[in-house]
Amino acid sequence: MGGSGKTTTSINLAGALGNYNKDFEVLLVDTDPQGTATEGTGFTDVYHSEDVSLYDVLTDIDEQQKVNDLILSHEEFDVLPSHELMFGVERELQSSPKTEERLDGVLDALERSYDYVILDTPPHLGPLTNNALVTADGLVVPAKPVRRSIRALETLFEQVGIIEKHFSSIDRLGMLVNDIQYPVDGDTQEMLDWFTRFEDGLGVYQIRNRVAIKRAWNNGVSIFGHEEECDMEEVYDEFATDIVAGTRQEMIIDE
Numbered sequence: 001m002g003g004s005g006k007t008t009t010s011i012n013l014a015g016a017l018g019n020y021n022k023d024f025e026v027l028l029v030d031t032d033p034q035g036t037a038t039e040g041t042g043f044t045d046v047y048h049s050e051d052v053s054l055y056d057v058l059t060d061i062d063e064q065q066k067v068n069d070l071i072l073s074h075e076e077f078d079v080l081p082s083h084e085l086m087f088g089v090e091r092e093l094q095s096s097p098k099t100e101e102r103l104d105g106v107l108d109a110l111e112r113s114y115d116y117v118i119l120d121t122p123p124h125l126g127p128l129t130n131n132a133l134v135t136a137d138g139l140v141v142p143a144k145p146v147r148r149s150i151r152a153l154e155t156l157f158e159q160v161g162i163i164e165k166h167f168s169s170i171d172r173l174g175m176l177v178n179d180i181q182y183p184v185d186g187d188t189q190e191m192l193d194w195f196t197r198f199e200d201g202l203g204v205y206q207i208r209n210r211v212a213i214k215r216a217w218n219n220g221v222s223i224f225g226h227e228e229e230c231d232m233e234e235v236y237d238e239f240a241t242d243i244v245a246g247t248r249q250e251m252i253i254d255e
């Protein structure tokens with residue numbers, strides 16, 4: 001589902017992990033053809049460039065090594081940007097057999113080793129999200145506290161189950177209830193309670209609607225890389241701390 005905060009979560013969790021330990025090597029991968037994470041980290045020009053892109057390394061196995069030339073250095077973490085050509089990548093992947101492990105192969109070709117790789121995903125379930133689920137060790141699920149999230153989450157977890165049957169299992173790292181507006185009305189409170197009960201043992205993190213989050217985005221950084229104070233840093237930091245305690249490496253942000 002679009003607009004639940006996948007990209008916001010990806011950028012700020014990447015920022016939180018880099019901030020948690022300055023020695024951590026963190027990579028943010030933008031698998032969404034819309035390139036919102038690429039734009040939100042200040043690389044809009046690369047998204048439109050004529051050069052080799054994520055599209056090429058995903059569609060041509062012989063080009064996989066070139067992923068090393070695609071990595072961009074951001075002040076907080078590294079970025080593997082999306083590209084406008086990515087709108088055609090799902091059709092390409094669907095036209096050949098056994099393409100679920102393309103992204104896994106591309107990330108394996110990285111010469112630099114990362115402590116944490118964060119995969120931002122498109123708003124729909126399809127070949128790109130499947131590729132991300134296949135390569136990910138862990139799953140972070142952002143969702144808005146609204147009723148329509150229930151069906152979207154059920155569909156997502158069904159798909160995760162299918163992928164796990166054919167590939168390896170994926171750790172549920174946590175549910176991030178995003179964009180909570182205060183004061184909380186009855187409907188929102190009911191949804192917050194529902195999320196807390198959703199799955200036993202799954203950490204639930206609550207992020208409120210904050211203009212500071214938007215402003216950091218507009219400046220191409222996470223709230224950790226933005227000079228403005230934001231009280232939500234504490235929540236992302238808690239999430240990052242729990243992830244570090246679980247020692248997972250590649251995580252997908254989806255809902």
Ligand SMILES: Nc1ncnc2c1ncn2[C@@H]1O[C@H](COP(=O)(O)OP(=O)(O)O)[C@@H](O)[C@H]1O
Nearest residue numbers: 002003004005006007008179208209210213214
């Ligand atoms: N907690 C928040 N506070 C303020 N704005 C938010 C928050 N979460 C998301 N947004 C804004 O909502 C919009 C959609 O969020 P985004 O992360 O792009 O969702 P998705 O990637 O799931 O489509 C963006 O403009 C983003 O800046």
Ligand SMILES: [Mg+2]
Nearest residue numbers: 006007032036
């Ligand atoms: Mg997005």
